[in-house]
Amino acid sequence: MNPFEKQIQKRRTFGIISHPDAGKTTLTEKLLLFGGAIQEAGAVKSNKIKKSATSDFMEIERQRGISVATSVLAFYYKDKKINILDTPGHKDFAEDTFRTLTAVDSVIVVIDVAKGVEAQTEKLVEVCRMRNIPMIVFINKLDREGKDAFDLLDELEQKLGLSVTPLSFPIGMGYDFKGIYNIYERNINLFSGSSKKNIEETIAIDDINNPELDTIIGSKAAGTLRDDLELAIGVYPDFDKDLYLQGKQQPVFFGSALNNFGVRELLDCFIEIAPSPRAKNAEERQVEANEEEMTGFVFKIHANMDPRHRDRLAFVKVVSGTFERNKPYLHVRQDKKLKFSSPNAFFAEKKEIVDTSYPGDIVGLHDTGNFKIGDTLTEGETLHYKGIPSFSPEHFRYINNADPMKSKQLYKGIDQLMDEGVAQLFTLEINGRKVIGTVGALQFEVIQYRLEHEYGAKCTYENFPVHKACWVDPEDPKNEEFMEFKRVKQKFLAKDKRGQLVFLADSQFSLQMVQQKYPSVKLHFVSEFD
Numbered sequence: 042m043n044p045f046e047k048q049i050q051k052r053r054t055f056g057i058i059s060h061p062d063a064g065k066t067t068l069t070e071k072l073l074l075f076g077g078a079i080q081e082a083g084a085v086k087s088n089k090i091k092k093s094a095t096s097d098f099m100e101i102e103r104q105r106g107i108s109v110a111t112s113v114l115a116f117y118y119k120d121k122k123i124n125i126l127d128t129p130g131h132k133d134f135a136e137d138t139f140r141t142l143t144a145v146d147s148v149i150v151v152i153d154v155a156k157g158v159e160a161q162t163e164k165l166v167e168v169c170r171m172r173n174i175p176m177i178v179f180i181n182k183l184d185r186e187g188k189d190a191f192d193l194l195d196e197l198e199q200k201l202g203l204s205v206t207p208l209s210f211p212i213g214m215g216y217d218f219k220g221i222y223n224i225y226e227r228n229i230n231l232f233s234g235s236s237k238k239n240i241e242e243t244i245a246i247d248d249i250n251n252p253e254l255d256t257i258i259g260s261k262a263a264g265t266l267r268d269d270l271e272l273a274i275g276v277y278p279d280f281d282k283d284l285y286l287q288g289k290q291q292p293v294f295f296g297s298a299l300n301n302f303g304v305r306e307l308l309d310c311f312i313e314i315a316p317s318p319r320a321k322n323a324e325e326r327q328v329e330a331n332e333e334e335m336t337g338f339v340f341k342i343h344a345n346m347d348p349r350h351r352d353r354l355a356f357v358k359v360v361s362g363t364f365e366r367n368k369p370y371l372h373v374r375q376d377k378k379l380k381f382s383s384p385n386a387f388f389a390e391k392k393e394i395v396d397t398s399y400p401g402d403i404v405g406l407h408d409t410g411n412f413k414i415g416d417t418l419t420e421g422e423t424l425h426y427k428g429i430p431s432f433s434p435e436h437f438r439y440i441n442n443a444d445p446m447k448s449k450q451l452y453k454g455i456d457q458l459m460d461e462g463v464a465q466l467f468t469l470e471i472n473g474r475k476v477i478g479t480v481g482a483l484q485f486e487v488i489q490y491r492l493e494h495e496y497g498a499k500c501t502y503e504n505f506p507v508h509k510a511c512w513v514d515p516e517d518p519k520n521e522e523f524m525e526f527k528r529v530k531q532k533f534l535a536k537d538k539r540g541q542l543v544f545l546a547d548s549q550f551s552l553q554m555v556q557q558k559y560p561s562v563k564l565h566f567v568s569e570f571d
Contacts, residue, residue: 045363045399049330052401053315054124054358056141058169059151060159064181068151068298069114069127075308076116076123113356113403115386121312124403140414140462142168143426144340144358146401147175147315149307150291151298154180154187154214158200166201173288175316178205179307184297186215190269194277194293203291204284206277209306211295212258212266219258221295222249222266223306224273225280229257230306282314318401321360323417323424328361330400335362335370338426339416342408342461353457354385354405355412362420364398373417373424381406414462433566434465434478437507437545438485443499454496458488459538467510467535467543476505476535476545508549510535511564513542526559 042050059065114125126145128138142148148169152158169176180193188196190211197203212219212229220231249270255263284290292310296303318330328336341356357364364370369378385405386395398404406412417424442451455475459466464479479485485502492498513534515523527534533545544564546552556564 045333046331048399049401050317051120052122052124052317052399053147053312054126054145054318054401054403055147055149055311055315056126056128056138056145057149057151058128058138058142058162058165060153060156060161063151063153063156063159063162064298065151066127068149068179068181068304069125071298071301071304072123072125072308073114073116074301075305076118113405115403118308119312122402123312124401126403138165139168140340142172142174144338144356144403145174146317146319147177149311150176150178152178152180152193152197154182154193154295155185157188157193157196163200166203170202170288175285175288176203176291177285177307177311177315178203178291178293179298179303180293180295181298183211183214183221183295183303184218184300190214190295191272197291197293204278204289205291205293206280207273207295208280208292208310209294209296209303210266210269210273212262217262218297219262221303221306222270224270225292225310226306229254230303231257285314286316318360318399321426323426325424328424330361332361334420334422335364336360336417336419336422336424336426337364337404338418339412339414342412342414353408353410353460355408355416357404357406357418359398359400359402359404360426361400364402364404366394366396370418371421372411373419374413375411379411379418383407410457410460413460433510434480435509436480436482436485437467437476437478437505437510439503439505440475440477441501441503443501447498450496451492451498451500454492454498455488457496458491463491464488465510466538467545469532470534470536471532476507477502478507478510506547507545509546509552509566511544511546511552511566512537513544514563514565516561516563520561522559522561526555526562530555 057065057069112127114127116123116125126141128141142165150162150166150169152162166176178197180190187193190207194205194207197205208225209221209223211221220229222229249267254266257263258266278290280292281290285292292314294303294307294310296307298304320327320329322328323336337357337359339355339357343354343356364384366384367380367382369380371377372379383394384398385407386393386398386402395404415426417426440455442448444451455466455477458464464477464484467476467478468474469476477485477488479488489500489502492500515526517523530544533547533551535543535545537543544555546555552564555562
């Protein structure tokens with residue numbers, strides 16, 4: 042294997058997804074702890090302690106105790122380079138999470154033991170299933186009372202349509218929680234309840250019928266464990282790595298991220314079975330990771346990573362070849378060559394300049410406004426990576442300038458935040474008023490907060506009753522039917538940021554009427570970024 046292929050084999054790029062509050066960011070922290078990347082983990086919740094989670098670096102996240110933007114973290118563990126994309130769990134930021142899923146090779150799904158499968162998890166898992174992304178499930182918070190292990194496994198199969206196989210199994214739960222039996226490695230990890238910062242040793246027990254087990258955990262717990270394991274091994278299929286890689290089987294682990302429990306088992310198994318960077322489809326062809334020529338795409342833009350410097354960073358996932366500092370690459374959409382003198386690698390908000398990056402790595406490029414989400418960089422080939430859609434927003438408001446002296450700052454701020462994909466901007470055809478559409482209502486607060494704190498501009502909102510935004514796609518832009526549609530629906534038409542025509546339907550009824558009355562005018566709820 043040549044050195045380049047070795048680098049590809051070493052990489053694991055994955056996202057962590059879940060419903061808000063299932064413990065996703067806490068799990069990320071603990072994985073970093075194992076990688077030696079941080080010395081002590083800061084739980085996201087405890088506002089009393091000043092140490093907040095490493096992966097939540099925006100001020101508003103620290104105030105709310107939730108992750109708002111996807112952060113990128115990298116660390117080494119057992120000679121593997123691991124890139125984690127910690128996604129926002131809050132449903133109002135679903136779009137950012139959907140886009141992030143285009144940049145990962147596999148996913149860890151975190152489930153809360155008490156709440157089981159929640160709505161947001163269903164949506165995200167559906168996206169992973171559509172793309173056949175390999176998934177590992179981590180059932181979290183076992184040190185609290187929750188649902189029975191078998192009930193949870195059933196729920197994963199029924200609600201998420203997964204085909205699960207447990208690779209570890211809990212011994213008791215909540216108050217009676219004794220530890221975890223690792224089916225994959227055949228050993229026991231005992232829970233002492235005080236292991237928040239240090240890493241527990243495991244006891245190897247090859248034979249579950251060994252009487253030593255009774256002395257370690259007590260004969261009652263040992264009896265229950267033997268029955269549970271017999272049932273689990275009898276009911277669920279053996280783990281099959283090929284099925285997992287095809288997205289057809291999902292291994293399940295149990296643990297408590299907050300108490301650093303069951304995380305090592307998850308990580309050890311993950312680096313062994315998770316895929317290294319995979320091929321990705323472009324509109325033109327399939328691109329393999331081990332091709333020599335560099336290709337990559339922008340899946341996220343983040344303005345003001347450092348508020349003092351007004352910098353914008355474009356996050357690029359390297360798909361093939363090696364990305365080198367100071368080498369010119371073709372920006373396909375603009376058809377021009379660009380050079381990057383300080384490409385960044387990440388550790389939450391800490392950045393370091395890197396000279397070479399390999400497939401699977403995420404590189405941050407300083408951007409002066411050249412990039413949009415979905416842009417492709419290559420060494421000269423014209424490629425367009427697909428699958429980064431923009432979804433129809435569900436909340437709409439007029440945005441007004443609250444300080445006429447700062448209109449330049451306001452428009453610059455809105456412009457940059459929309460490029461980041463925080464929300465979508467629509468300009469009404471009839472009077473040029475600006476309307477912001479978001480997937481969730483919390484976005485409006487984030488926009489208002491960031492406009493004021495990062496751009497020094499104040500804005501106010503006004504309600505704008507819209508049911509859905511649909512992208513308009515006429516069969517023939519010159520035909521009579523389309524002209525009539527534009528005339529009749531004039532006050533509901535707007536242009537999005539890229540100049541595409543959008544119909545803002547005020548109700549489900551008017552949407553149906555348009556579809557019946559103007560059959561040649563097609564309406565879409567998703568726009569693929571071009």
